[in-house]
Amino acid sequence: MEDKYITLAHGNGGRFMRELIDSVFVRHLANPGLDVHADAVTLPLLGKELMFTTDGFSVQPLEFPGGDIGSLAVHGTTNDLAVAGAIPRYLSLNAFIEEGLEVAQLERIVISLAQAAQEIDVQVVAGDTKVVPRGNGGGLYLATTGIGVREKQLSLALNRIMPGDAILVSGSVGDHGTAVMLAREQFGLKGSLKSDAATVLPLTKMLMDYSGLRFMRDPTRGGLATVVHEISQFTGHTVRLHQQQIPVRPQVQSVCEMLGFDPHYLACEGRVIAVIDNAQADDALEAMRQHPTALEAALIGYVEEGGGHVVLETELGGERILEELEDDPLPRIC
């Protein structure tokens, strides 16, 4: 493709659009299941129990330390399948591209997306691009929809959570939200922090071996606090977290103190929160800590009968209620 920047003609169904799709998308995403000449593709999934999910991405900036909107679009959606107990198999990809986006940047992002998909053996088999006029787009928005296969019979759901269950987190919280914020020039901050954006599939596969596993979730928008809120709201039980046990990187802590944020509400894109029968919690925690992506996994709290609150026990022995997030201080982190 000769053009250096995206123009409206790249979205209009003609030759320019075909060239964009062939030279940027198909070139990097090519796989046996992708057929750009078909209106719909056949999925060879006969006899499988299927799971389905979708996610949209409008992160700003499009590229940030530790990831970009392309890899994020793979991790976000496939992580949703993984925490639901499925093995991701197929993705569709929608791109809303703003007129004026540099083609080289788009290509870097598509390459990153393709690599993330390949890493977890997921195929992008359907796609669509739209080009929106300059000033109507934020550069690039992506949406991915995923199909996964449930291979084990363990059923995971909020309604399986019981008082006494332990809550595990696979690593430090708030890295992604903080890294994206540091990448925005408007804050005038710099740091070496990287996003935690990554696949959680190896971890969720491992955790699925525990019969006492009740529920898993990846704490994205709204962070850890929002996940435990959903648990307490749905179950009517209280979630009690021990602040000292919650892993928070020093850089994340500093940025939060400087700007008045609470790291418990900041997004992760490569962590798992798992609720598990307390009798299996120590074993599961030990197994997680053996895994390169969960070296800092921690048992951060318990579900308590009744109440329906989220209580954070502070380091000094006090406690406070973690309220439901009303307005995220860091929009567009995914």
Added chain:
Amino acid sequence: MEDKYITLAHGNGGRFMRELIDSVFVRHLANPGLDVHADAVTLPLLGKELMFTTDGFSVQPLEFPGGDIGSLAVHGTTNDLAVAGAIPRYLSLNAFIEEGLEVAQLERIVISLAQAAQEIDVQVVAGDTKVVPRGNGGGLYLATTGIGVREKQLSLALNRIMPGDAILVSGSVGDHGTAVMLAREQFGLKGSLKSDAATVLPLTKMLMDYSGLRFMRDPTRGGLATVVHEISQFTGHTVRLHQQQIPVRPQVQSVCEMLGFDPHYLACEGRVIAVIDNAQADDALEAMRQHPTALEAALIGYVEEGGGHVVLETELGGERILEELEDDPLPRIC
């Protein structure tokens, strides 16, 4: 929901987002398969042969005579499944909502989307919303991803097309593109023309009964000309169309003459182009004309051995080559 306009807080993973999702999306889209508390939903499709497709929507204006971006998001994606020979079953929905969008308009669009889905017995089972800052969004972009089930063994594909095959169109071309354009105030034109946006599922189901059916497609971006171009490019054969046989509404013709457009390149959103063994073409055409959505169906041309062009025989007996679309005069019609 009390707010009159969408704010960034409606996208930030907290209480406001939950209220928006509950009061606008879940309220109208509720169905047994939709579970907003799950990261991914199970699809009860064991033993079915599945087809998969996706489409993005950035039409401007969001509401136009004959449809809106909501119903279009259902028709566009389910029509892609239908022309591929599948019965649409499940959809996912992504919404990129611009800060400042009127909640009442969003709700009208979601209601329209829900009605379109209900009409063809398709369930929206997964969804995601993102709110983008004012000036970064064009009001609303949607993406839908569809899963369908192939119920008949007839395989449809470009490589089944043979010289001598007839080309049918289910109704007038260019209505959607023209109606959307008339709805844009910038053109200063008014008219009673409505978009043809609608489901093509009843028609495609009927056409699937013909063993000689080779290929179907809905002529959206780039219109009829772009579909026949893909046929000629893929097969290496010439497609010869008879201009007099191609149904074009008088209002579409007038607007095209006034503005210098060619209706063969303008989008439809509720038409089917079918390539069929000529021996069954008359029967199939007759059957289409009995159907309320294809009263004006027509046999518009044939596939000819070799050449690889698209030839339009004009009313005066001349002929011209229909070139591949380079740049659509009407962007953002879907």
